Amino acid sequence: MLTKKQICDFEYLAVKIRADAVMMTNLQHSGHVGSSLSMADLLVVLFEKVLNVAPKNPKGPNRDRFILSKGHAAAGLYSIMAEKGFFPKDWLETYYCDNGKLCGHISHHVPGVEFSTGSLGHGLPVTVGMALDGKRKGKKHRVFCLMSDGDCNEGSTWEAIMLAAQHKLDNLVAIVDYNKVQALGFSKDVINLEPFAEKMNLFGWAVKEIDGHNFEQILDSLSIIPFVKGKPSFLIAHTVKGKGISCMENTVASHYKCVADDKLEDAYKELGV
Amino acid sequence: MRSVFNKTLLEIAKKDKRINMVLADIGYGEIEPFAQAFPDRFINVGVAEQNMTGVACGIAMEGNIAITYSIANFPTLRCLEQIRNDVCYHNVNVKIVIIGGGLAYGALGVSHQSTEDLAIMRALPDMVVVAPADFVEAEAATYAMIEHQGPVYYRCGYKKEPPLHQGRIDFKFGKGLIAKEGKDITLIGTGTITYHAYQAAELLKKQGINARVVSMHTVKPIDKDLIIDCAKNTGGIVTVEEHQITGGLGGAVAEVLSEAGVSIPFKRIGLQDSYVHIVGSHDWLLDKFGFSPENIAKTAKGLIK
Structure with a gap:
């Protein structure tokens, strides 16, 4: 159970991530703001309560490994990583800029970022390799992969899904920020992942399905890993693309656009900052 | 291999x-x-x-x-x-x-x-x-x-390829190996086809042409010094690669030569920007596509005569 204060703190952080993502993507009028907004609440719980990572020792051998496979949502992840102290907060204002510190897709050149992505379907295979090695060496750390709907279209993702179950990688957790929107439309109209949970069960993973904007549910689902001993864990987090900014919510455009200059003030007001 | x-x-x-x-x-x-x-x-x-x-x-x-x-x-x-x-x-x-x-x-x-x-x-x-x-x-x-x-x-390599080198070698990435010395022309190969270049050099020898044979086992980083040495101290360069003519060994050697401002007789032997549309064994295909020692020797001779 989270206390009222904790929920309040989490809400504050989630708003901060969203506001940063809006600010950062607006800097050079880049895109993908909707992808950062949808995963903000997941990031808060992961970085506040779940991941064993140390900003001052980002390469510590016992750290949990966390890979953002949906690398286009870099702005959101950079925001919470700056907040946690992995790198200076003023780096956020250089996002996408000439000679900036942060590029549009997540990069391992940034302290604390485990792995660079940007092309979908790359994260899960790499986490499977890490989890396999960790398991064989009897290591206690866990390996997390945060994915998108589009990630789950890629054949390489399914190759990794099958291998993880085959080798009973119960130190591996895949989380899908299931916002139901991908680059050219709604997921159900492009590649319908449903029945998603059932499918993943049949593929040999232990599956949980939650509201990805509910802190209690996120924390409850990730408080015990693995979900089932001997199986990799799959968390389907139902989210809303563009969550928190009404002009962006549940739109395909939010995959490409930022919040326009003339709508910035309204957006920040809506977020409550 | x-x-x-x-x-x-x-x-x-x-x-x-x-x-x-x-x-x-x-x-x-x-x-x-x-x-x-x-x-x-x-x-x-x-x-x-x-x-x-x-x-x-x-x-x-x-x-x-x-x-x-x-x-x-x-x-x-x-x-x-x-x-x-x-x-x-x-x-x-x-x-x-x-x-x-x-x-x-x-x-x-x-x-x-x-x-x-x-x-x-x-x-x-x-x-x-x-x-x-x-x-x-x-x-x-x-x-x-x-x-x-x-x-x-x-x-x-896939099978029992014959030895190119006699005795020990000093193998380093980025440093080609001279398998046979010669002054008239250089045959540079990479991979197992280099043996055909060596056989071509033996054929050339009978015709009074002394060819240097280089095994450029590392295509990247390429041995620029050795390529320039071959250009300066032999009469021309023929590259031999079991690969398309574009962008491989021959391309890499050409890049080195042109950037060094060296102008010498030069020819690349490889597949001529085409897939193999016929059926046959490795050796048979090598002959068909110009990789026979005889054809390499003929190409080399044609370049310097």
Whole structure:
């Protein structure tokens, strides 16, 4: 159970991530703001309560490994990583800029970022390799992969899904920020992942399905890993693309656009900052 | 050569616990000793080369050396983006080994002919591209590959290739080896086809032409000094590669020559921007596509006469 204060703190952080993502993507009028907004609440719980990572020792051998496979949502992840102290907060204002510190897709050149992505379907295979090695060496750390709907279209993702179950990688957790929107439309109209949970069960993973904007549910689902001993864990987090900014919510455009200059003030007001 | 590679790797792996083999269901009759000796450092991911490369990258990022191993184009072209984004961009210790480059799998057809690999792998930053010519080079290249920090692409022969070198060699990545001295012309080969260049030099000798034969086992980084030396001290250069004419060994040598401002008789022997649309064995196809010692000798002679 989270206390009222904790929920309040989490809400504050989630708003901060969203506001940063809006600010950062607006800097050079880049895109993908909707992808950062949808995963903000997941990031808060992961970085506040779940991941064993140390900003001052980002390469510590016992750290949990966390890979953002949906690398286009870099702005959101950079925001919470700056907040946690992995790198200076003023780096956020250089996002996408000439000679900036942060590029549009997540990069391992940034302290604390485990792995660079940007092309979908790359994260899960790499986490499977890490989890396999960790398991064989009897290591206690866990390996997390945060994915998108589009990630789950890629054949390489399914190759990794099958291998993880085959080798009973119960130190591996895949989380899908299931916002139901991908680059050219709604997921159900492009590649319908449903029945998603059932499918993943049949593929040999232990599956949980939650509201990805509910802190209690996120924390409850990730408080015990693995979900089932001997199986990799799959968390389907139902989210809303563009969550928190009404002009962006549940739109395909939010995959490409930022919040326009003339709508910035309204957006920040809506977020409550 | 593939047996030499596998035996050498097994020997190294006995001492170096970092070595992992990551396979995509290929390697029958060769990889079993490794799999049996090191079950915890061996994984067959199934027929899934993209995952093979991603998993290898993840294993390597944990402080290991991961070797992906398959035939022809499967561990390169099928998973090129994983090699580029995951392996090369992160500069991790993944070594990509193919068995049977060029036309080695002859009658199996185009899917099994790796004829653009050198050019494509060469274009990737931080990638070393090596194609040993014979067994001694294959053994030395395996040691060098493990010692090298970062990605390596290793094009390995498929069968019992004849020895190019007599005795010991001083093998270093990026340093070509002179297999035969000569002043009239230089034949530069890479991989197992270099032996045909050597045979061509023997034919030329009978015609009074002394050809230098160079094994350019490392296509990247290429041995610029040796190429310029060949240009200055012999009468011309012919490159021989079991590969498309574009972007491979010949292309790399041409880049060095033109940037050095050296103008000499120069010719590339390779596949002429075409797939193999006929059926035949390795040796038969090599003859058909101009790789016979006789044709190499004829080309060389034509260049300097």
